[in-house]
Amino acid sequence: MNGERTAGSRGTATNADVTRINRTAILDALAAGPLGRAELVAATGLASATVHRLCARMVDEGLLGVERDNGGIGRPTHRYRHLGEARTVVAVDVTSAVARGALIDLGGQTRRTDVQSLQDAEGRLTASSRLEGVGVLADRLIRAAADLGSPAQGVGLSVPGVVGADGSVSDSVELEWNGLAARDLLQARTGLPVVVENDANAVTIGEWTRGAGQGTGDLAALVFGIGVGAGIVSGDRLVRGAGAAAGEIGYLITDPQAFAAPRATGGDLETRVLSLGATGGAAASGAEASGAEASTMVVLDDESAAGGERAERLLDHIAMSVAALSVILDCRVVILAGRLPRRTDRLVDGVARRLDGRIPRPPALVVGALGEDAALVGIGQLIIDHVKGAVYLA
Numbered sequence: 438m439n440g441e442r443t444a445g446s447r448g449t450a451t452n453a454d455v456t457r458i459n460r461t462a463i464l465d466a467l468a469a470g471p472l473g474r475a476e477l478v479a480a481t482g483l484a485s486a487t488v489h490r491l492c493a494r495m496v497d498e499g500l501l502g503v504e505r506d507n508g509g510i511g512r513p514t515h516r517y518r519h520l521g522e523a524r525t526v527v528a529v530d531v532t533s534a535v536a537r538g539a540l541i542d543l544g545g546q547t548r549r550t551d552v553q554s555l556q557d558a559e560g561r562l563t564a565s566s567r568l569e570g571v572g573v574l575a576d577r578l579i580r581a582a583a584d585l586g587s588p589a590q591g592v593g594l595s596v597p598g599v600v601g602a603d604g605s606v607s608d609s610v611e612l613e614w615n616g617l618a619a620r621d622l623l624q625a626r627t628g629l630p631v632v633v634e635n636d637a638n639a640v641t642i643g644e645w646t647r648g649a650g651q652g653t654g655d656l657a658a659l660v661f662g663i664g665v666g667a668g669i670v671s672g673d674r675l676v677r678g679a680g681a682a683a684g685e686i687g688y689l690i691t692d693p694q695a696f697a698a699p700r701a702t703g704g705d706l707e708t709r710v711l712s713l714g715a716t717g718g719a720a721a722s723g724a725e726a727s728g729a730e731a732s733t734m735v736v737l738d739d740e741s742a743a744g745g746e747r748a749e750r751l752l753d754h755i756a757m758s759v760a761a762l763s764v765i766l767d768c769r770v771v772i773l774a775g776r777l778p779r780r781t782d783r784l785v786d787g788v789a790r791r792l793d794g795r796i797p798r799p800p801a802l803v804v805g806a807l808g809e810d811a812a813l814v815g816i817g818q819l820i821i822d823h824v825k826g827a828v829y830l831a
Contacts, residue, residue, distance in 0.1 A: 459483055460491055461825070464500070467519035468544075471504055477517065492517050499523045522546065525587045526824060527578045527629075528817035530595040530636065531555075531571055533611040533663065534562055537809075538574045540582055540589070541817040543825065545647070549581050564613040572626050579627060591630040592623060593820030595639035595812040597664065599682045604633040611663055632820045636660070636812050637684055638675060640805070641668025643815030644772050648806040653769045657762045658805070659686070659755070661714075661734060661775035665707045667758075671766060691757050706758055710734075713751040737778035737787075752784070756791035763792075763800045774805030 459481070466472060466480040477488045495501040500523060504516040521544025529538045534556070540549040555570035556562055575592050582589040596619065598609025604620020606612070623631045634642075641658040644650045650658070654673035660666045667684040669676040676683045687707030690696070695705035714734040736747050759771050778784060781804045792799045807814055 456491070459487060460495065463488065463491055463495075463517075464519055464825075467501070467517060468521075471516040471518040473514050473516045519544070522548075523587055524824075525582045525585075525589050526817060526820045527575055527582070527589050527592045528595075528813045528820065529571060529574060529578075529593065530639070530812040530816065531567065531612065532597070533567075536567075536571050536574050537813060538578050539813050539817060540578050540585075540587075541821065542587060543590075543821055545818070545821070547817075548585060548587065549578065551578055551581075553577075564617070567612050567614070568617070568619070568622065572623065575623065575627055579629070589629060591632065591820045591824040592627055593816035593823075594619060594623065594631060594633045595636045595816040596633060597636050597662070597666075599680070599685070600633050600635050600638075601681050604631065606633065630820075630824060632816070632823050634816055634819055635666070635668075635681075635684070636662070637666030638668045638677070639812040639815035639819070640774050640807075641670060641684075641772070641815065642675060642818055643807050643811040643813070644774060644805050645670050645815075646818050647814050648811060649772050649803045650770055655766070655768045656770040656772060657684075657766060657768045657800075658772040658774050659758060659762070661710075661773075661777060665704075665710050665758070667762060669762075669766060669768075671768070686758050686762070689758060689761055691754055706754060709754050710751060713747050713754065734776065734778045734784070737780050737783050748783070749787075752787035752791065755784070756788045759788055759800070759802070760792055760796050763798075764796055767798065768800050771800045771802055772805050773802065774807075774811055777804065 462481040462483065463477060466477055472480065474485060474488055478485050481488065492501060496503055500520055502518045502520050504518055522542040525540050525542050525548060527538060528541055529536055534554065536553045536555060538551045538553065539547050541547050551574060553570050553574035555567040557566035571594065579589045596606050596609060597611045598606045598614060600606055604618070606614045606617045606619045608615060620631045620633045637658065637660040640660050644658055645656060650656045654670060656670050658668045660668065665687040667686040669684050687704035689704070689706040691706050691709060714736050734751065736744050736751060739745070739748065762768060762771060773784060785802050785804065789799070789802050805811055
C-alpha cells in the first residue's frame with residue numbers, strides 16, 4: 438500500500454534498512470498463513486541462515502509464533518505464524534459532533550470499537566472541545582489495547598479538512614480547525630506516532646484496500662457527507678497534490694452563474710448538490726446546507742413530482758463531477774460513498790445513463806462496500822502501514 442507520505446532517498450542502504458526489508462519480506466510472506474523455514478526461503482529468496490536468525494528474533498519479540506508439525510517421519514518441523522493480533526493501532530474518524538474509534542490489530546482485524554461525544558461539559562461544540570474529545574477517545578482505546586495484551590503502536594486520525602504534510606488541519610468548517618497542529622498535539626498527548634488524513638482520502642484508502650476498489654490501482658471515490666469530496670488513487674498511489682488538497686471537488690464550477698455569486702458562499706458543486714439533495718427544500722443556500730440532514734441525498738428516495746424534478750437536477754451535477762474525475766484521471770472505477778440515499782440504484786443508473794456516449798471510456802460506477810466504516814478502515818490501514826516499518830525493525 439503506497440498511501441503513506443514518503444520521499445525517495447539517494448543514500449546508501451544501511452544494515453538497518455536491509456534488516457527492515459528482510460523482516461518485511463518474511464512477515465508479508467506469512468500473511469497468507471504459516472510457513473516452514475524452507476518455504477520462507479523459497480518465498481523470500483533470503484538465505485536459510487538469515488530466515489532462521491530473523492524469525493528467532495521475531496519469536497522472542499512476540500511477532501511470530503511457532504507451530505510444531507509432529508506428523509510424518511523424522512524430526513518434527515517448525516512452521517512460523519505471524520501474530521498480527523499481538524500489536525494494535527488506534528483509528529479515529531472525527532465528524533462535527535462525534536468521534537468513532539476502533540482498535541485494529543496489525544492483521545487488519547477490529548478488536549474493539551468506541552464512540553465519544555465531542556461536546557464540552559456545558560454541551561457546546563467548539564474547536565477545543567472536539568480536540569479534547571478526540572484525545573479522550575484515543576486514551577481510552579490505548580488503555581483497552583494494554584488490557585487486551587496487544588499494546589497500541591500508533592494513532593490514525595481521519596478528519597474533514599485539508600491535511601498538510603506536517604499533520605496540521607486547515608479549512609475544516611465542521612471542526613472549526615484552521616492551522617491546528619493535530620498530529621503534534623496528539624503525539625504529545627499519547628506518546629505514539631500519529632497519522633492524520635483527510636476523511637475523503639481515508640474513505641478512498643479503505644475502499645481501495647478492503648472494499649469496492651480492490652483489484653485496481655486507478656480509481657476515485659466521490660464522498661458525500663456534510664460536504665462533497667473526492668479521493669484519488671492513480672498508479673497505485675494516493676494523490677494528494679502540491680498543497681495536499683487534491684480531491685476538493687466540491688469547488689468544481691458547474692455553471693457560469695457561479696462567478697457572479699458572493700465569494701464566501703462555498704464551492705459551487707457542493708452548494709448545489711447539498712441544496713438539491715436535502716429534504717423538502719430546507720437547504721436553499723450553502724449556509725443552510727451545512728447540517729447533517731442536508732447531505733443525505735434523500736431526495737433520490739422521494740417519489741413525488743417535485744422530488745423527482747429535484748432528483749434529476751441533482752443527478753446532473755453528480756454526473757458532471759464523475760465526468761470531470763473520469764476525463765482528467767482516466768480512472769477505471771468511481772466509488773460512490775458516504776451518506777447515500779436508500780435508492781443507490783437510482784443514483785448509479787442515473788449517473789451512468791447521463792455519461793453513456795458523453796465521455797470516452799466511462800468508468801465502472803460502484804457503491805462503496807464499507808458504509809460508515811470506510812474512513813475508520815482507511816485510516817487504520819494508513820497507521821498500520823506507518824508503524825509497520827518501526828515494528829518490523831524493532
